[in-house]
Amino acid sequence: MAVFTPLSDAQVAAFLEDFDVGTLVALQGVAGGTENSTFFVTTDRRELVLTLFEQGEHEELPFFVELLDYLDEHRLPVPGTIHDRNGVALHSLAGKPALLFPRLPGRHPEAPNLTQCRILGDTLGRLHAVSQHFPGHRPNPRDLHWLKALHHKVLAYLSPDDQSMMKNEVDEYEIAFSDQPELPQGALHGDLFRDNTLFEGDRLGGIIDFYNGCTGDLLFDVAIVINDWATGDDGRLDMERHDAILEAYLTRRPLTDAERTLWPIMLRMTALRYWLSRLLVVYVDPPAHDLTPHDPERFRTILRARLDHGTLPIPRPDSKVSS
Ligand SMILES: Nc1ncnc2c1ncn2[C@@H]1O[C@H](COP(=O)(O)OP(=O)(O)O)[C@@H](O)[C@H]1O
Numbered sequence: 001m002a003v004f005t006p007l008s009d010a011q012v013a014a015f016l017e018d019f020d021v022g023t024l025v026a027l028q029g030v031a032g033g034t035e036n037s038t039f040f041v042t043t044d045r046r047e048l049v050l051t052l053f054e055q056g057e058h059e060e061l062p063f064f065v066e067l068l069d070y071l072d073e074h075r076l077p078v079p080g081t082i083h084d085r086n087g088v089a090l091h092s093l094a095g096k097p098a099l100l101f102p103r104l105p106g107r108h109p110e111a112p113n114l115t116q117c118r119i120l121g122d123t124l125g126r127l128h129a130v131s132q133h134f135p136g137h138r139p140n141p142r143d144l145h146w147l148k149a150l151h152h153k154v155l156a157y158l159s160p161d162d163q164s165m166m167k168n169e170v171d172e173y174e175i176a177f178s179d180q181p182e183l184p185q186g187a188l189h190g191d192l193f194r195d196n197t198l199f200e201g202d203r204l205g206g207i208i209d210f211y212n213g214c215t216g217d218l219l220f221d222v223a224i225v226i227n228d229w230a231t232g233d234d235g236r237l238d239m240e241r242h243d244a245i246l247e248a249y250l251t252r253r254p255l256t257d258a259e260r261t262l263w264p265i266m267l268r269m270t271a272l273r274y275w276l277s278r279l280l281v282v283y284v285d286p287p288a289h290d291l292t293p294h295d296p297e298r299f300r301t302i303l304r305a306r307l308d309h310g311t312l313p314i315p316r317p318d319s320k321v322s323s
């Protein structure tokens with residue numbers, strides 16, 4: 001279920017009149033989303049996506065509009081927002097904030113091949129190369145400060161071993177980050193899982209769902225990608241995918257020494273970030289809607305595997321990633 005606010009054809013037809021996009025031909029609710037109401041809209045001229053924002057801080061929507069438009073202007077494959085005839089992107093429909101986007105082609109890759117991994121790594125590297133100059137500001141809502149403040153809320157639901165692991169990890173991250181200079185900063189996607197990309201065969205149709213977008217350590221984004229895109233069922237790294245993504249990324253944005261040093265910690269910290277956010281959804285703050293929560297165990301397994309098996313050093317541009 002992902003249409004929390006149903007819309008009629010008449011409502012959407014009237015809404016489209018403010019935009020130069022043609023007239024409504026078909027309206028279809030999208031089943032796949034989890035946070036917002038999403039609709040595929042067909043007009044006599046083009047395919048669109050209409051999103052009604054159901055959750056989150058609505059005052060943060062201008063940040064997302066500016067970020068998407070900035071990346072779109074820099075020719076990144078993202079859905080830049082469609083502005084109305086007066087140049088306004090953010091509207092209201094059925095009492096909810098509403099945005100209109102181009103519909104990008106493709107499907108989410110469940111088992112990405114190495115070409116798709118290379119394309120994703122290259123695109124993320126390009127995105128970070130330009131996002132370092134993005135003027136907007138939104139602190140990362142899932143950074144170490146958040147982990148420190150929130151992990152106490154779930155400890156009571158964990159086994160003694162898991163409680164120790166979580167507490168020790170947070171302590172270790174704090175020490176590791178305090179020992180290093182600031183990492184390169186920029187705008188992040190913040191949640192670049194496979195299901196936030198669309199591929200048509202080996203062509204990247206686009207990256208969507210920027211609503212975890214923020215500004216902060218670029219390495220945070222890279223680690224989220226590796227943990228989701230390049231991890232086997234046992235939580236261990238899939239080195240072929242890992243190498244394909246990182247080699248392509250590094251051609252667009254070389255890493256600093258501090259980023260290389262913190263890489264193993266960043267992989268663990270972003271695994272803990274999702275373990276914790278999913279535990280919070282299950283035990284502390286269940287969603288108002290009837291949605292099946294994401295499985296926290298997946299990211300406990302990933303964190304455990306990073307601790308048990310370590311992480312290879314991130315490659316230098318002139319060397320192979322692994323042998
Ligand atoms: N611009 C777009 N082009 C094509 N499909 C899209 C686009 N935006 C969203 N979708 C589709 O709608 C689904 C839900 O969108 P998403 O932004 O991920 O919602 P939620 O934040 O509720 O999870 C996506 O999984 C994708 O299938």
Ligand SMILES: N[C@@H](CCOP(=O)(O)O)C(=O)O
Pocket residue numbers: 142191193212274277278294
């Ligand atoms: N994609 C995430 C959900 C988004 O993270 P949140 O911190 O905004 O809940 C997941 O797979 O858990």
